[in-house]
Amino acid sequence: MAAAMSSSCCASSLRFIPFKRTLFSSIHFPAKTLILRPLKPSEIPSFRRTIITFQKISTGIVPPLSASSSSPSSSGDLQPIEELPPKLQEIVKLFQSVQEPKAKYEQLLFYGKNLKPLDSQFKTRENKVEGCVSQVWVRAFFDEQRNVVYEADSDSLLTKGLAALLVQGLSGRPVPEILRISPDFALLLGLQQSLTPSRSNGFLNMLKLMQKKALHLEVKGEEDSSSESSFVSTPETKDEASVPEVDSESKPGLVEDLGTEKIDDSDSGSNGVALGSRGMRIRERLEKELNPVELEVEDVSYQHAGHAAVRGSAGDDGETHFNLRIVSDAFQGKSLVKRHRLIYDLLQEELKSGLHALSIVAKTPAEV
Amino acid sequence: MEGVAMKLPSFKSLSPNAISIGHRSFSRVRRSSSLSVCSAASSSATISTDSESVSLGHRVRNDFRILHQEVNGSKLVYLDSAATSQKPAAVLDALQNYYEFYNSNVHRGIHYLSAKATDEFELARKKVARFINASDSREIVFTRNATEAINLVAYSWGLSNLKPGDEVILTVAEHHSCIVPWQIVSQKTGAVLKFVTLNEDEVPDIEKLREMISPKTKLVAVHHVSNVLASSLPIEEIVVWAHNVGAKVLVDACQSVPHMVVDVQKLNADFLVASSHKMCGPTGIGFLYGKSDLLHSMPPFLGGGEMISDVFLDHSTYAEPPSRFEAGTPAIGEAIALGAAVDYLSGIGMPKIHEYEVELGKYLYEKLSSLPDVRIYGPRPSESVHRGALCSFNVEGLHPTDLATFLDQQHGVAIRSGHHCAQPLHRYLGVNASARASLYFYNTKEDVDSFVVALADTVSFFNSFK
Numbered sequence: 001m002a003a004a005m006s007s008s009c010c011a012s013s014l015r016f017i018p019f020k021r022t023l024f025s026s027i028h029f030p031a032k033t034l035i036l037r038p039l040k041p042s043e044i045p046s047f048r049r050t051i052i053t054f055q056k057i058s059t060g061i062v063p064p065l066s067a068s069s070s071s072p073s074s075s076g077d078l079q080p081i082e083e084l085p086p087k088l089q090e091i092v093k094l095f096q097s098v099q100e101p102k103a104k105y106e107q108l109l110f111y112g113k114n115l116k117p118l119d120s121q122f123k124t125r126e127n128k129v130e131g132c133v134s135q136v137w138v139r140a141f142f143d144e145q146r147n148v149v150y151e152a153d154s155d156s157l158l159t160k161g162l163a164a165l166l167v168q169g170l171s172g173r174p175v176p177e178i179l180r181i182s183p184d185f186a187l188l189l190g191l192q193q194s195l196t197p198s199r200s201n202g203f204l205n206m207l208k209l210m211q212k213k214a215l216h217l218e219v220k221g222e223e224d225s226s227s228e229s230s231f232v233s234t235p236e237t238k239d240e241a242s243v244p245e246v247d248s249e250s251k252p253g254l255v256e257d258l259g260t261e262k263i264d265d266s267d268s269g270s271n272g273v274a275l276g277s278r279g280m281r282i283r284e285r286l287e288k289e290l291n292p293v294e295l296e297v298e299d300v301s302y303q304h305a306g307h308a309a310v311r312g313s314a315g316d317d318g319e320t321h322f323n324l325r326i327v328s329d330a331f332q333g334k335s336l337v338k339r340h341r342l343i344y345d346l347l348q349e350e351l352k353s354g355l356h357a358l359s360i361v362a363k364t365p366a367e368v
Numbered sequence: 369m370e371g372v373a374m375k376l377p378s379f380k381s382l383s384p385n386a387i388s389i390g391h392r393s394f395s396r397v398r399r400s401s402s403l404s405v406c407s408a409a410s411s412s413a414t415i416s417t418d419s420e421s422v423s424l425g426h427r428v429r430n431d432f433r434i435l436h437q438e439v440n441g442s443k444l445v446y447l448d449s450a451a452t453s454q455k456p457a458a459v460l461d462a463l464q465n466y467y468e469f470y471n472s473n474v475h476r477g478i479h480y481l482s483a484k485a486t487d488e489f490e491l492a493r494k495k496v497a498r499f500i501n502a503s504d505s506r507e508i509v510f511t512r513n514a515t516e517a518i519n520l521v522a523y524s525w526g527l528s529n530l531k532p533g534d535e536v537i538l539t540v541a542e543h544h545s546c547i548v549p550w551q552i553v554s555q556k557t558g559a560v561l562k563f564v565t566l567n568e569d570e571v572p573d574i575e576k577l578r579e580m581i582s583p584k585t586k587l588v589a590v591h592h593v594s595n596v597l598a599s600s601l602p603i604e605e606i607v608v609w610a611h612n613v614g615a616k617v618l619v620d621a622c623q624s625v626p627h628m629v630v631d632v633q634k635l636n637a638d639f640l641v642a643s644s645h646k647m648c649g650p651t652g653i654g655f656l657y658g659k660s661d662l663l664h665s666m667p668p669f670l671g672g673g674e675m676i677s678d679v680f681l682d683h684s685t686y687a688e689p690p691s692r693f694e695a696g697t698p699a700i701g702e703a704i705a706l707g708a709a710v711d712y713l714s715g716i717g718m719p720k721i722h723e724y725e726v727e728l729g730k731y732l733y734e735k736l737s738s739l740p741d742v743r744i745y746g747p748r749p750s751e752s753v754h755r756g757a758l759c760s761f762n763v764e765g766l767h768p769t770d771l772a773t774f775l776d777q778q779h780g781v782a783i784r785s786g787h788h789c790a791q792p793l794h795r796y797l798g799v800n801a802s803a804r805a806s807l808y809f810y811n812t813k814e815d816v817d818s819f820v821v822a823l824a825d826t827v828s829f830f831n832s833f834k
Contacts, residue, residue, distance in 0.1 A: 101440075102778060102829075109833040133786050133801060134769045155800070156767035157830055158774075 079182040088169030088185065095189040104191055105158070111168065112161035118153035129205045134159050136202055140213035146221065147172045148214045152206075159202045165189075166206055175218040183207050224361055275299055278319040278350060286326060289346050293365050294327035300359075320356035331364045424716070424724040425812035431456035431712075432810050442780030445818045450595050450623060450758050450806030451784055452645045455709070459648055462708035466701040474700055475674060475691075489700050492707030493690075499710045500621075500640065501631040502657055509656040509663070509690040510698055514622050515545035517641035517656035518589075520693055521618055522549035524666045525639075526587070532558030534586040537615075539564040539572040539601075540796045541594050544789045546620045550589065559586070566796065569747045571599040578609055585615040592624035596790050596804065597746030598729070598756035600624070603635045611636075616662070622646055623756055626713075626808070628722040632657050644702065649709035653702040656693070663689035670695040721809045728807055728816065729757030735820045736761060736805075739827070745797060758806035760788065763823075766830050768803035774829060779822035 081089055098104050122139045129136040134156030143149050150171045152163035170178050183204050275283065275297060283297045301320045324343065331339045339362040347355065429435060432454045437444050446454065466488070472481035474489045490505070497505040511517040526549075530536070536550050540563050554561050562580055567573040572590070581588065588610045593600045603619055610617045618639040624630050626647035632640050639662070643654040658666075668675055668686055672695035677685040686692050713721065730749050736742055741764035749755045762768060768785035775781040783805045787794045794801065805819060 105774065105777070105829075106833075109830070113833055134767050135800060156769045157833065158767075158770045 078184040078187065081185065081188065084181060084185055085169060085173045085177055087172075088181070091165055091169050092185050092188045095191070098190075101190075104189070105161075108161035108165070108191065109157055110161075111164035112154075112157055115153070115160060115164035115167060116151060118151050122151065123153065129202060129209050134202065136160075136163055136206055138163065138206060138209050138213065140210065140217060142217055142221065143172070147174055148178055148217060150210060150213075154202075156202075159206070162191075162203050163206055166210055170210060175214045178214045179211050181207070181211070224363070276319045278355065279322065282322060282324075282347060282350060282355075285346055286324070286343070290326060290328040290330045290342075292326045292328040292330075294325065294368075296323070296325040298323040298325075301356075320354060321359075322355070322357075323359045323361075325361040327363045327365055327368055329364060331362050336362070423812060424720065424809055425728070425815070428456070428716070428810050429812070431458070433457065435810065439780040439782075440777050442778070443818075445779070445781045445815050445822075447805040447807065447811065447815065447819055448782050448784050449808035449811075450646070450788075450804065452651070453626060453648050453808055454810060455648055455650065455705075456712050458712050459650065459705050459708045463650060463701050463705040466704050471701065473697055485700055488704045488707070489698070492703045492710075495707040495710045496655055497657075499714065500625065500642075500657060501633050503633060504660060506688075506690055507657055507660055507663065509658065509693045510703055511641075511654050511656055511693075512652060512699070513645070513654035514620065514641040514643040515654075517654055518545050518618070518620070519549045520656055520669045521639050521641075521658070522553045524669045524693070525616075525662070526550070526553040526559075527557060528667055530554070530557040530559040530586055533584065534559040535562055535580075535582070535584045536560070537562050537564065537577065537580050537585055537588045537590075539577070539590055540566065541572055541597055541599075541790060541793045542589070542591060543595060543620060543622070544791070546589050546591065546618075547792065563792075564590075566597075569599075569753075570597055570745055570797075571747050572601060574602065574605075577606065581609050581613055581615065583613050585610065585613055587616050587618060589618040589620070591620040591622075592630070593621075593627070593756045594746065595623050595758070595806075596760045596788050596793055596802070598758050598760075599747050600754070600756065603637060607636045607638075623758075627725055627756065629718045638662055644706040644709065647706075647709055648712060649706035650702045652699045653706050658689070660689075663693070666693075668695070669693055672696045674698075716809070724809055725757040725807060726754055728811060728813065729755055729759075731813060732757065732759055732805065732807060732816045732819075735816055736823075739763075739820065739824055741765070741827070745802065757808070758804060760802045760804040762799060762802050763827055765834065766827065768801050770830055771803050771823070771826055774826045775819075775822050779818070779825070781819050781822045783819075 081092055084092065095104055095107060098107055118137055118139060123137045127137045127139050129138060134154055136154040136156075136159050137152060139151045140148050148171065150167045152160075152167050154160040154163050170181070186203055276299065279297055279299050283295065286292065286295055286297070299319055299321075300323055303321065326343070330342070334342065340360055343358070343360055343362065344351065347358070434454050435444060435446060466485070470481050470484040470488070472479070472485040474482065474486040477483065477486065493508050493510065494505040496502075497508045502508060509517070509520070511520060530553065534557070536554060536559055538547060538550060538561060550561055553559070564572045564577045564580060567576075572594075577588075577590075588606060590601055590603075590606065592603055603617070607617045616638040618641070619635065619637045621630055621640050621642045623646070625642040630640075637657075638659050640657040641654065645651040645654075666689075670693075671684075674697070675687050675692050675695045677687050733744065733749055733755060736759050737744055742761055743764065744759050744761045746755060746760065747753045763771060772783050772785035775783060783803055785803045786801050788802070788804055807815075
């Protein structure tokens with residue numbers, strides 16, 4: 001069953017997250033926060049079941065989580081272990097059961113050894129954990145159920161172990177659960193990881209990056225799948241994303257800067273700008289050639305009215321920048337680059353006559 | 369036994385005589401009983417540099433209370449003095465004393481306390497001047513640290529003397545504090561930075577440096593002793609070459625002043641900088657030495673009180689150096705404590721300290737290189753090449769952070785891992801980071817032995833996981 005989660009414990013740009021998994025049921029509290037509990041007994045090892053049941057009986061009141069996932073919850077000094085993803089709880093308990101520091105390090109290194117290596121193409125700047133004395137990279141992507149899957153690597157064995165811990169503990173979990181994790185649990189590991197945000201604190205920085213990437217995926221996913229297609233982004237990033245030579249890694253219309261909030265509350269597909277002649281032409285062409293299940297053409301030229309390239313080249317009515325959302329079978333079997341190429345090819349005339357840039361979301365019906 | 373106990377306190381009152389008296393009494397004690405009284409570790413056998421006497425490291429150990437502690441269940445072995453040194457009780461007492469008995473603002477006061485504070489403050493300046501053999505104490509400008517001192521020269525001398533096309537010569541092995549200020553200033557003035565690379569001994573190439581010096585050169589800014597390579601540069605020769613073309617020389621002496629005799633008149637450097645916290649003094653104070661006529665020609669760096677002569681609404685006139693460059697209330701207590709540190713070091717004698725460190729440094733180098741897969745950066749020690757008492761190194765296949773973490777957690781050994789504020793150097797050497805163990809005169813052979821044993825254990829621990 002799907003559970004809706006209000007935004008109090010995540011960044012305000014998250015508004016509506018449909019869950020397709022049946023793993024969770026939500027426990028509704030009078031307060032705005034919802035706490036999700038893993039429920040399916042078959043998924044959980046037997047000893048864990050006991051703990052969950054016990055906790056369900058005794059705690060009618062779970063303290064509301066504080067807004068930011070990186071600060072500890074208001075009720076006590078540490079975030080309760082039960083709020084962590086199940087695998088992470090297991091890991092914490094494992095480390096707690098190992099008393100001797102040296103054995104803990106051995107355990108940590110063991111995790112690191114089994115970490116799946118990260119392909120070097122993903123060792124990019126945006127995947128690098130900032131402020132680490134050693135080099136650490138983290139990659140995140142959605143699986144079919146929109147759980148976040150992580151991959152990581154490091155040139156230092158200890159940070160590799162820590163990364164492996166986090167990857168194992170957080171992978172396959174949904175975004176809100178990941179965002180809720182406070183770094184307090186590191187204290188429970190007993191590895192004497194400091195939680196101060198200093199330069200040598202790879203652990204804190206890693207967790208933060210993983211949470212940031214999860215949020216990023218969520219925001220991106222929302223833009224793709226939600227019906228509210230109007231979003232605010234800086235002209236620069238939009239232009240970069242929509243130049244015909246599209247980088248296959250980045251999706252168009254991407255909000256790179258996470259500080260930018262997706263705020264618009266309107267439910268309508270456009271923000272009220274009626275399509276001019278070019279817009280109509282684009283719409284006709286795409287409808288004719290792609291036979292789309294869904295098609296949205298939005299004129300956002302006004303957002304680019306400032307920059308020089310627009311002023312001279314407009315042609316008709318200053319229609320220079322459009323957001324396109326197309327769901328069509330025509331994209332079946334085609335890579336992202338190929339899809340965009342297809343669209344650009346169809347709109348060649350417009351591009352030659354003053355259409356400056358397109359921001360494209362191209363999906364097959366199955367992907368929606 | 370009682371005799372031993374009574375002799376110990378004499379270490380704390382540090383005059384040259386006290387040390388030697390204590391020294392002699394310890395020898396006597398050792399012969400008569402098997403007590404090892406000097407170092408905190410009662411289990412270690414006392415190793416001496418010369419027969420029948422106790423090594424410098426052991427002798428001074430009791431002056432440094434901070435060294436007598438356990439970290440993570442092991443005895444602390446502090447091998448990070450190149451990052452900051454530990455302070456003897458005499459320095460701490462001086463600082464405490466200042467605040468407890470005569471804290472007062474300096475230079476302008478009339479009353480007793482302020483006069484006393486001023487006297488002590490200026491006395492500290494004289495002590496520093498004497499320590500580096502400056503001809504006049506007015507050639508010593510107190511700053512916050514060496515970094516600020518270099519910035520002072522960059523902004524004050526640099527901005528008013530560098531023109532487009534002028535060249536500033538540095539090495540790739542410089543500390544960031546002797547690179548970044550010049551980058552900033554060269555951007556503002558249009559001057560060009562040139563960098564001397566290393567030769568095959570992993571020392572800055574002196575021949576290349578010589579060739580680089582030309583009539584366009586206005587400044588040569590180099591380290592005396594490298595905090596990563598442990599190599600030293602022939603400053604006297606460099607100064608001669610530079611002065612021949614009318615260029616000035618700034619010496620970054622952070623790793624030399626604390627460890628050996630530095631004589632600015634002999635070196636004939638135009639500027640020299642050092643930090644107190646690396647030479648047994650407190651943090652928050654350092655100094656710039658500048659030749660008198662140079663300082664007199666330089667405009668102020670920071671503006672405010674102390675550095676002015678007369679202040680009107682539309683303009684001000686400035687004080688003579690060093691006051692011209694000491695705006696605001698200085699770190700008075702810290703300067704006085706630095707003076708106490710200078711006294712302490714002079715009490716032992718810089719030549720003695722240097723001699724001890726050369727030997728201990730060589731011991732460190734030898735033991736470290738005896739471990740397999742260890743790569744130490746910088747020149748090999750030899751008759752002609754004296755390394756500083758530090759080793760930056762990497763172990764094949766292991767990350768320095770892993771080493772440092774494990775050494776600390778499991779063995780209480782404190783070393784540093786990272787780029788040691790020398791990213792260009794590490795890039796040049798082709799590594800991301802290195803580990804560094806650095807010694808000071810309060811370290812002992814046992815410290816080095818503990819370190820090497822711990823390192824071997826660490827390496828085998830990590831290797832078992834590969």
